[in-house]
Amino acid sequence: MPDTLPDDSVGLVTPQTLEFTEPLTLACGTTLERYELVYETYGTLNDDRSNAVLICHALSGNHHAAGYHSMDDRKPGWWDNYIGPGKAIDTNKFFVVCPNNLGGCSGSTGPRSTNPATGKPWGPDFPMLRVRDWVESQARLSDALGIERWAAIVGGSLGGMQVMRWALEYPDRLGHAVVIASAMKLSAQNIAFNETARQAIMSDPNFLDGRYLEHNTLPRSGLAVARMIGHITYLSDHAMGEKFGRELRSGSFVRGQHDPVEFQVESYLRYQGDSFANNFDANSYILITRALDYFDLAREYDDNPVQAFAEARCRFFVVSFSSDWRFSPQRSREIVDALLGARQPVTYTAIDSPYGHDAFLLPSERYREAFTRYMAGVARDAQRQEAKA
Amino acid sequence: MPDTLPDDSVGLVTPQTLEFTEPLTLACGTTLERYELVYETYGTLNDDRSNAVLICHALSGNHHAAGYHSMDDRKPGWWDNYIGPGKAIDTNKFFVVCPNNLGGCSGSTGPRSTNPATGKPWGPDFPMLRVRDWVESQARLSDALGIERWAAIVGGSLGGMQVMRWALEYPDRLGHAVVIASAMKLSAQNIAFNETARQAIMSDPNFLDGRYLEHNTLPRSGLAVARMIGHITYLSDHAMGEKFGRELRSGSFVRGQHDPVEFQVESYLRYQGDSFANNFDANSYILITRALDYFDLAREYDDNPVQAFAEARCRFFVVSFSSDWRFSPQRSREIVDALLGARQPVTYTAIDSPYGHDAFLLPSERYREAFTRYMAGVARDAQRQEAKA
Known part of the structure; x- marks a missing residue:
């Protein structure tokens, strides 16, 4: 627990909750009549709403990506190393939004919530979700927050899968896709x-x-x-x-x-x-x-990732870590190759790291530098948008 | 199930059981007053008993290394690919012995056996074992079979650990140590x-x-x-x-x-x-x-594997497989480096294989060739012994 908050921390943060009452039909065919999403925001949305960054979390993540909930917290949010004033995702420049995904267990509607049909917890009856359902619910959150277009959507691991799906489903709603330690689909071993x-x-x-x-x-x-x-x-x-x-x-x-x-x-x-x-x-x-297992970016594009990425209209930043054997650098290179095949603008950084898949969360000089530099470019793009507006 | 037995099979085999009544004090300090070992043999022991090969099995292995127990068997023994007439461990030349290890569950005394102190199954009270206990019990089996010196002791994975321990504990009782897909100790990940x-x-x-x-x-x-x-x-x-x-x-x-x-x-x-x-x-x-976890070849040699191998007096054959990430080629190279440091004779073969750790059980042309050639040398050594005798 910090005695005083570090200078480069977003400080004390309070999660917010939005209820959505427009029914959401999921990929599995089931319709959720209403649902809640809990999320946190850091930084300030500028006047033309061009500086918003969406963070998509991974398997065990949630909406608490940065800062502290109280002075008694032993640890800050899960991506505090990279979100904050002066950090890679610089909250002096960006308005950062991180929701807890639907189906999660940190406050958004999920298996622990009450099933309105029975009055009991949904439990195993909560509908099966696909990555595209998260993207859809995040798009509705964007609407509710009045964010038409994200300066960037950023995620690692399963978060990166959401970022890629965003780029295909809502090509006009993001300027940059930052895909870290991810893959277009899991391997049989995964x-x-x-x-x-x-x-x-x-x-x-x-x-x-x-x-x-x-x-x-x-x-x-x-x-x-x-x-x-x-x-x-x-x-x-x-x-x-x-x-x-x-x-x-x-x-x-x-x-x-x-x-x-x-x-x-x-x-x-x-x-x-x-x-x-x-x-x-x-x-x-x-x-x-299961959503992780099912994810297959190019399934409905004739299993052709080049064809899939042909839909995209944003710039891509792809990062991999040498010792990551869960989402190996080879998986990132496949993303890069598909983007190049589709003539999409992509920057790829391969980081040498001994820390495996977890490296995407951990401090590392070269990763920090590359990430910071890329996001500075995103901020310049956002400023240009603002100047034009 | 085979309709007819393949020509290169050892054919139908029957496990044998030996009871040992000389008490065995284990590394943990407990004494087993009596115990049984079940084992199989293939081939014929020559007159001067110089052609015997001991097979040490791995975690899920047992004494049934080759051949069939009945014509109804769906599969032969676990190393049938490499044990049989004309195979790498050629039963036309060698007398092959494979025991089920103490503490196992295929017939040798283990947790399923009756604890004489209670009349109930040993279960969790079966004493903790170390690799050296297996070596000790195998040495007693050797005595019982009248085999003073093994032409070779051969094992993969945990079996290879037993082979290395043999080479240090009973340096005069083996001519060759064949250590396949093994390691001098497990990694933290293992x-x-x-x-x-x-x-x-x-x-x-x-x-x-x-x-x-x-x-x-x-x-x-x-x-x-x-x-x-x-x-x-x-x-x-x-x-x-x-x-x-x-x-x-x-x-x-x-x-x-x-x-x-x-x-x-x-x-x-x-x-x-x-x-x-x-x-x-x-x-x-x-x-x-647990025996796997505890194994650390050089622990009582000041953690110095070169010092450990200084005790050995046999020739070594070390084999690794490129895609084995459980016991990676790096682990085999460490064995080879230690042997070289100790000026011990060693042949190392690195096999390219896509099949991971299981490759040591599977057919593969280059592995078969290298293994067969090395074992042919072992057979020549054994013949020389016989000629001298």
């Missing part, structure tokens, strides 16, 4: 890890076919295992080695004891798993990983 | 995957602190998730992509259905997990993965 995590959750006896809330319980151990699987895949082998090596907790081997937690990495993982299990919703986890 | 698998098992409510057999139940879903985690890490991303791609089972997306298994890779993994859960013992899985 899907396999997600499926294993879902199996861990669904085989927890407290899962109760997803109706755990109705029974006042939580599938904590299943969700903890799911998070442990995820967590390992977000870090590189090297990063885990650096962080834990083969350090023993006690300094020596415990002999013959049942269930000893002996390696530091074991206790770290258990802590991560348990803490996640207390905060995240299991149905949300299943729903979001 | 340990993290094992720990996640153990957590999946232990959080299954049917695990009952490991006393599931006493309650006539099995922690099937936990063990299935553990196997799924393991299985993903044995395959490469590429191999999974080749095998399954993003193929859908039904050819199109099921809309809004609860718990759909839609991707081929999902149903494959579930099948693998379920089938393993019906055959393997959960306490064995925990015990064996």
